[in-house]
Amino acid sequence: MSGRTKATGWRKVAAAAWDLPSDPQIYGDLEIDATELLAFIEEVRAATGVHVTVTHAVGKALAHALGENPDLNVSLYRGRFRPRESVDIFFVASVAGGREVSGVKIVAADGKSVVEIAQELGRRVERIRAGEAEIGQSRNVLDATPFWLFRPLLKLVTWLTADKNRDLRRLGLPRNAFGSAMVTSVGMFGVQKAYGPLAPLYRIPFLALVSEVTQKPVVRDGEIVARPMLTVTATMDHRYLDGSHAVKLARSVRAYLEEPSAFEPVAQHDVAEAVSSSE
Numbered sequence: 264m265s266g267r268t269k270a271t272g273w274r275k276v277a278a279a280a281w282d283l284p285s286d287p288q289i290y291g292d293l294e295i296d297a298t299e300l301l302a303f304i305e306e307v308r309a310a311t312g313v314h315v316t317v318t319h320a321v322g323k324a325l326a327h328a329l330g331e332n333p334d335l336n337v338s339l340y341r342g343r344f345r346p347r348e349s350v351d352i353f354f355v356a357s358v359a360g361g362r363e364v365s366g367v368k369i370v371a372a373d374g375k376s377v378v379e380i381a382q383e384l385g386r387r388v389e390r391i392r393a394g395e396a397e398i399g400q401s402r403n404v405l406d407a408t409p410f411w412l413f414r415p416l417l418k419l420v421t422w423l424t425a426d427k428n429r430d431l432r433r434l435g436l437p438r439n440a441f442g443s444a445m446v447t448s449v450g451m452f453g454v455q456k457a458y459g460p461l462a463p464l465y466r467i468p469f470l471a472l473v474s475e476v477t478q479k480p481v482v483r484d485g486e487i488v489a490r491p492m493l494t495v496t497a498t499m500d501h502r503y504l505d506g507s508h509a510v511k512l513a514r515s516v517r518a519y520l521e522e523p524s525a526f527e528p529v530a531q532h533d534v535a536e537a538v539s540s541s542e
Contacts (some may be wrong), residue, residue, distance in 0.1 A: 287501040288461050293513055295520045297476050297493040303523045310529045311378050318448040319381045320523060321473045321495055321516075322352045322372065325444050327526065328515035330373035335468055335512060336443050339502055340426045349373075351442030352380075353467075356388045365391050368442045376527050417464060425466040441465045450475035461498045468503035469512075472496045493520070 300320060307315045329336045329350045337344040350373040355366045367387045369380055408416055420436055423429045430438040444467050449457050452475075459472045474494040481490045495516070499509060519526055 289499045289501050289509075290458055290496070291499065291509060291513070292456065292494055292496040293517055295493045295495065295517060296481065297491045297520070299522050299524070300493065300520050301476070301491055303529075306524075307378060307529050313378050313381050314385070315377055315381045317450065317476060317493065318354070318446060318473050319377050319384065320520065321448075321471060322354055322369070322446045323375075323377045323380055323527075324516045324519040324523075325446060325471055326350050326352050326369075326372035326375075327519045328512050329443055331515045332508070332511050335504055335508055337468075337503070338425065338439070338466055344503075347439070347443055349443075351439070353440075353442040353445040354384055355445065355447035356384075356391070366441075366445075367391070368437075368440060370442075377523070421464040421466065425464070439466070441467055443467060445470040446473065447471075448473040456494050456496060458496050458498050461500060467500070469497050469499040472498075495520075 297317070300317065304315050304317065304320065307313065333346065334344075336347050336350055338347060339345075349371040351368050351370045352372040353366050353368045365388075367384055369375070369383055372380060375383075420431075424431060424436050424438045424440060428438050432438075441464075445459075445465060447459055447470070450473055455474050455477055457472055457474070459470045461467075461470050472495070474496070476491050476493045478489045479492040480487050481492065482488075483490070497509075504512070
């Protein structure tokens, strides 16, 4: 093709409707045979009495993956990557009877068992639902802020707590509130595949969304059989990672979820810890 051609029809509409691309988000998904994962969860529940879920396990898998790939456990500011102090996973949780969402950041999640993660998350979510403050401490201030001021205020708060690493906890604004990565679930709603938005204020390289585990036909040893399949989707920031990074991350996540007992067998200290926490 030589010379210029005029945009017509839908191409003309599209050219007028959108500006130049400026969003670095990329998307991917993993389909996991959850047979071993579900058996592991049942064993953990029976041994400890702790209500471990698939979402807890996915959060632990993300922490494991970031621990194995520390070059992705970073924050980005002014073109430079800064290593984070620890691998922290932010779990989104529903509050106010499911009408709103909040969340909990589990610090050093790569060094905690899935049982410890489930226990800590459960305790802290209950405190939030009871009205005690965590990340929601600043809610009244934000709700009272007029919309015209809200966007610059949000940018300022993000710059202070994430980019400048300032701890404004007394104002309900902890530093790096969203940790190293985020996990949320739509499986409880019967959703089998969806993607979450990666908002600029998160300052994280990726967000994972956990679907419903469903029976699907798969090929095993040349035969079609039914297996419980879990889809984990990821929204990733292309500034942090490219295809090779995503492959390494996915490999670590898959390895953990397909055989979690190989990484953290149900040990006596988990049982003792669970009993101690319930007393």
